[in-house]
Amino acid sequence: MALKPGISSNKVAYINARLLDPASGTDTAGALLSEGEIIADIGPKLFNSGVPDGIQVIDCAGLCLCPGLVDMRVQLREPGYEHQGTIASDGESAVTGGITSMVCLPNTAPVIDDMSVVEFVARRARLVGLTKVYPYGAVTKGLAGQELAELGLLAQSGALAFTDGIKAVADAQVMRRALSYAATFGLLIIQHPEEPSLSAGGDMNPGELSTRLGLSGIPREAEIIMVERDIRLTEMTGGRLHFAHLSTADAIAKVRDAKSRGLNITCDTAPPYFSLNELSIGEYRTFAKLSPPLRSEDDRQAVVAGLCDGTIDAIASDHTPQDEESKRLPFAQAGFGGVGLETLLAVSLEIYHNGKLPLLDVLKHLTSAPADLLNLPAGRLEKGRRADLMIFDPERAWKVNADDLISKSKNTPFDGRPLQGIVMRTVIDGRTVFEYEA
């Protein structure tokens, strides 16, 4: 970074960039100017005749400059479980991963089913000043699956959408009412699609490997049945529904069909589901114990196909911190989930490197698509918007090492995996919050 002497303004010029803006389909060499917290100008011709004095210059050296990532599914452990992660520690982890906005699940303690908790999370995130944090509100009080939380009031105080987090809203009548009531205010319901009576006591995908290891299965049908049911309930109520982290070919096919019928249904997936399959469990690797479980290779390929044809709208990290005590256990006792903030970009880029999807389309799943789903003013390179940016090198190779993660919890299912693509700089509201140091 070259700081010209005598700079007094708050303008920053990002020059020699490959500008990537998925929303507008832009992929061009050019520059961007931020002024204070805002993108003041952008374009291929900007600063063609040099940067005027008084502007700080950041030379991108031909690397990619794109909107900061928008991660629509993150578990934060504050309040309640700060030993696994805090808004500050996960914020550090998120900016390392190029994430400038993230949306957290309500499964904290206390649960985010009350306006005061929504406000607490927002206040803490503001104080920390790293990745912007937006909370989801609970669909039901205490995530108990029975009584509706105050969806309208929670939305007014800042809850972006509603979900019972890692639990499905299992009761069909409660789900029907939630979809219907939320539709009153145009609110989005997000479902963890898993029929609990089928998944109870299960550890992994059922099949030859689970039988060999003596582990109990969580059948694909647990996901498929819940997706089928909720599509019908959405049709019945006229609500808006989003399925989180889809993992099975059949569930994706159901969503594809529902979309073609014009229903207000969207979905996302997470990197493990298009990059790994059940074989990652090997001999009882608890870091690969995820919810939903890693599925078969056929399912993995169906997830890739769903991303390519647009059935799957977004990619979210599904960041789930677990401390060592929760994972260093016999498989059946170990907690579900993996951390994912720092590997979100690079694992997603596998789809690009494998030639399945152009770079812009991969980035769309990580920026404007989730932002649009949640009506967040983020995920775009546009004059007048907040300068939430990421500079990355899509080619640079690195290897995941759990111990090297910034995240307080180290439970990555990608430990030891060679990846390509690294975040060089993360900018939030015009301020550099992360810079890669070799």
Next chain:
Amino acid sequence: MTRNAKDTPKFPHSHLLGIEGLSAPEITLLLDRAESYVEQNRQADKRKTLLRGRTIINLFFEASTRTITSFELAGKRLGSDVINMAVSASSMQKGETIVDTAMTLNAMHPDVIAVRHQDSGAVKLLSEKVNCAVINAGDGKHEHPTQALLDALTIRRRKGKLAGLQVAICGDIAHSRVARSNIHLLNAMGATVRLIAPKTLIPPDIAKMGADVFYDMNQGLQNCDIVMMLRLQTERMHSNFFPSIREYFHFFGLTYDKLANAKPDALVMHPGPMNRGVEIDSEVADDIGRSAIREQVEMGVAVRMACLEVLTGNMPEPN
């Protein structure tokens, strides 16, 4: 008496965590060594000093009578010090994890730990945290290698071979580590395995482990050489796998009628403890001509002596 280097059998593994991954010669080595202990165990003086100075800990997280006794006798007959630790579920609830327990015991320098645990994979996890040899005495629904070995020894003594035999394993396959270890062992030794159970007790894709699946007992038992019955493990069942004991026994309990489908000299086996009148009729179980159930228990001690011998055979000599 000291160990003579040239008759020390070479076993290329530092632990016995399962049958999966053992080769036929390695299994044969264990069976041959066990065979040599059968006679010794029938003598008045059963003691050897092969393992003098060694410490063996039997760490059982799950209730057991015969297996822990068998391991204890095996250790003592080879001259080692044996300590039994029964860790109840309640003391685990005080917060100590299996890894904590492993590290605590490791600090006491045992030479071998035999471990039984209710969770699949728990014994492997423990083996990664200790410096001594670990024997899997049964982990969840995964493996129970010494049971499969003692079953194999029993069969080999009665039938003179394992290769080419038709072996039916009947009952609660889904929750059975005994079934899994036996499938691995019998396949490795060239026997043919059939599994017979109601569909709810057959785990997914088990045929890919090397077995033919039958839902009809009369059909499945046709021309079998060996009939292995399994205990219904109701303690591991989280939901209803069959309607009633009466119905289960009617279709899947071993009676003389059903046994008549097998070869006339077919051998009946059961890993114990038996649920009489549930998976096996008492008369069949107690029929000395057909049932090898008591012999299995006897072979258990010999097999565990062999396992202790080969695992400590790789260790530096004491003193």
